[in-house]
Every structure is written in structure tokens, then in C-alpha cells.
Amino acid sequence: MKKKITIGLVEDQLLFRNGIHAILSGWEDLEVIYESGDGYSVIESLQKSARIPDVMLVDLSLPPNGDKPYSGEQLTIDLADCFPEVKVLILSAHQDEKFIARLIEIGAHGYLVKDSDPVEVYQAITTVYEKGAYINHMTLMAIQRNIGKRTQSILQPTSDLTxxxxxxxxxxxxxxxxxxxxxxxxxxxxxxxxxxxxxxxxxxxxxxxxxxxxxxxxxxxxx
Amino acid sequence: MKKKITIGLVEDQLLFRNGIHAILSGWEDLEVIYESGDGYSVIESLQKSARIPDVMLVDLSLPPNGDKPYSGEQLTIDLADCFPEVKVLILSAHQDEKFIARLIEIGAHGYLVKDSDPVEVYQAITTVYEKGAYINHMTLMAIQRNIGKRTQSILQPTSDLTxxxxxxxxxxxxxxxxxxxxxxxxxxxxxxxxxxxxxxxxxxxxxxxxxxxxxxxxxxxxx
DNA sequence: CCAAAAGCAAGTATAAATACCTGTATAAAA
DNA sequence: TTTTATACAGGTATTTATACTTGCTTTTGG
Known part of the structure; x- marks a missing residue:
């Protein structure tokens, strides 16, 4: 039997997360082994876990917890740092070129809008697992148009306000x-x-x- | 065999829509018979359709098409007008009391946040179908606190700007x-x-x- | 313990935004 | 054509926001 691709989901909206889970369960070669509703606990709980997902689907706009925001952007950075072998696929509601280029730059292996077809999500997962990257047309264009430009963090350097x-x-x-x-x-x-x-x-x-x-x-x- | 409750989904994000579809398919007494990614076409296509859903799940924040916005709010109004027998369940990313009270006022039969548990969605659908309303604790509080106050349209009366x-x-x-x-x-x-x-x-x-x-x-x- | 840094409060002077009003050109309705 | 409505341009007076500065108090680090 062929090894299943193991998936981790990080998405705050429970319904959406369950929805993706349900969709992915339709493919026999995928297996969701990790889920989280926020970004905080991800690194820590993965370090304790015996099974590290092959591919992580990360929502770009994770909500802040209290004062401290922990965005999908930050999580991508930390995942690339602590689990370099894990492939990160960003899920975003928006199709903003600056975001895309920025996320690829900091370590994401692919970028999908939430408006995507489930089949594309499946293809993205298998492609990113096999080839190490999933760059579709939109993403490529965004990268091309932003090469050389210094990308901008989505959450600007959290100037701490009193x-x-x-x-x-x-x-x-x-x-x-x-x-x-x-x-x-x-x-x-x-x-x-x-x-x-x-x-x-x-x-x-x-x-x-x-x-x-x-x-x-x-x-x-x-x- | 018991009659299935027929469902209509109106949600712009394809992945999310498919996800809900996949989740709902897990219950045998539910059947999704209508889907739309925007609010415009809903009324028109339902009028042409032979099968009208019993319950419509409507995303509150439907995107505008070009200049003309057609929000979940507007759709709720139109559904209540053209298909008064259809039960409308609002899906929203936010839990804002003013929104909730407003939507109930204009004809919604229930309000769910996207952070809800799938089981709650199922309960909401069956309850709204059998009882004609699904008001959970959060919704009730919102209504109570806003009774008497004049509610405010979410998209304020689409003041058309030049x-x-x-x-x-x-x-x-x-x-x-x-x-x-x-x-x-x-x-x-x-x-x-x-x-x-x-x-x-x-x-x-x-x-x-x-x-x-x-x-x-x-x-x-x-x- | 003392010095440095930073949060908070408040004042003066200037720049900008807001309220209110008038006129012209254009386009649709009577 | 005349009327009516409205987008657009401009003006004056008043209110509000912004720039710059000062002192007091609490917290932090050496």
C-alpha cells in the first residue's frame, strides 16, 4: 500500500476547517493528522507529536489571541525554521500579489485562494509533496512582478501601543x-x-x- | 422513506462552499440541491427552478459584483419577499450583535457564526425546518439587547457615490x-x-x- | 539606590477638516 | 421648451486635528 500524504490544517473558522477536512477525506491517499484553530500552539504541539504532517495548510489570516497576534505569516516563518521538511501551503481569502510574494519569500511552498476548486487543492497537496513546490499561474505572476522589490510584512512590525x-x-x-x-x-x-x-x-x-x-x-x- | 430536507448554499468562497456541502452530505436526511457563489442570480434561478430548497444557508458577506453590491442582507430581504416559505440561515464570520438583530428583523430564521461546530449547523437546519426558527443563546442575547433600538443596515442604504x-x-x-x-x-x-x-x-x-x-x-x- | 526611560497629562500655535452656502453646466422629466 | 434634479466647482466661518513642548509619575536596569 502506498503511503498516504499526511496533512495538517491550521484555520480558525471551525466550519471551514471541518469542511476542508471533509473534502480531503474524499481522497484515499490523503490523511489529515493534525488540526488547529490558532497559530500559537502549532509549533509546540508538533514538537511533542510523534507524527509530523507532510503538508501544512495554513490560513493566512489567523486571529490574534488577546494582544499578541500570531499570523499565518509568522507561523510560516516558524515552520520553515523548526520543521524545514514540512511543506507549507498558504490558504488566503484574498489574491494580493504583495502577500503572495512575501509568503513565498519567507518559506511557503504554495499559495491557494479560498475560492479554489477542491481538485486544485488536491493537486496542490500532491504536487507540493512530490515536487516540493506548487506554484500555479497566479502565484508565478505575483512572484515575477515582485522579484527585486522588497516585500512588505502583512502585519507591520507590531508597534506596541500602550x-x-x-x-x-x-x-x-x-x-x-x-x-x-x-x-x-x-x-x-x-x-x-x-x-x-x-x-x-x-x-x-x-x-x-x-x-x-x-x-x-x-x-x-x-x- | 422520510423526506430529506433540501438545502441551498450561497457562499462565495468555493472551498468553503464545497466544504459545507461535504459536511452536510454526511447526514442522510439532508440534501444540497442548490448552490451559488453570488447573490445576484439566486432569486432569478430559484424562480426558474422546479425544486425550491427548504433551507437556505446564506453567507452574510457576499462580494459585490463590479459596482453593485448584493449582500447576504439584501438576499435575505429578497428571499423573504419572493419565497416566504424558505427558511434562511445566515452564516457569518463575525459575531456582531447589531448584525444579528438586523438580520433577524429583516427575515432571517437563524444566525450561525462560521466558527460553529458542524453538529450545530445540522441542528440549526433541522430545527429551522421543523420549528421555523433556530435561535441559539448568542442570537437570543443579541435580539434581547437590541429590541427597541432601531437596527442599522450592514451595507448602509447603498448610498451611490459618484x-x-x-x-x-x-x-x-x-x-x-x-x-x-x-x-x-x-x-x-x-x-x-x-x-x-x-x-x-x-x-x-x-x-x-x-x-x-x-x-x-x-x-x-x-x- | 539612583539614573534613565517611558507612560501619562496638559498647554500653545498652526494646519486641516467640517458646516454651511452659492453658482454653473448637464441631463432627464413635464 | 421649461422645469427639476444633480454632479461638480468654488467660497467663508467655525471646529477639530496635528505639531511641538513641558512637567509629573512609574518602571527598569545598572
Missing amino acids: SRELEVLGLVCQQYTAEEIGEKLFISVKTVNGHRANLLLKTGSRNVAGLVMYALRNELVKF | SRELEVLGLVCQQYTAEEIGEKLFISVKTVNGHRANLLLKTGSRNVAGLVMYALRNELVKF
């Missing part, structure tokens, strides 16, 4: 003016503006528009 | 000041501010923070 700053940032995103924020937090408008200034500095933004974009990108506020 | 306004909005989100936008578009700062004022009015925002949130929510600008 709790007070996070509080102010949240209220800014909810369209409160500095004065209203002051009232809510029982501090002077001037102080609020001080925090705003620090936020602009730390996030590298020019104005509130930048702050909101930053907050949403880093999932610091609800959509 | 091309010029969209242009300005995009630049606002990119952190350009009114003056810079004026230079880019070869118009006066005053004019730019005029467009901004209209944007604030149309989107129901108080300031740029609101504009950025609106733009991102409606996918008018890149993340």
Missing part, C-alpha cells in the same frame, strides 16, 4: 472627536491629542485615515 | 490631505472639501474615520 493608546485608537475609529474621547476617559482634550500624536508617530500615519487603516489591518478594532 | 466622490474617497483613505487631493485631481481645495462634505452626508459619517470604515466595509478601497 493600553491607553489602544483605548484612544478604538474610540477614534468609532468616529469620536478628541473632546468626546476626553469626556469618556475623564482626561483633557489636550491629553487625548497627545495620545493621538503618539499614535500617529508609532503607526507611521499622517492622519486619522491612516490610524483607522492601521487599526483594521491589525485587527485592533472590530470591523 | 465617480468623483469615489475618487476622492480613495485618496482620503490613502491619507492624502484635501490640498493634495486637489492637486492630484486639478481642482480647488474648496471643491475637494465639497466632495468630502457630500461623502460624509451620503455615508452618514462624522469624520474621516467614518469614511475609511465605510470604504473598507464596502470594499471600495484595497485593504
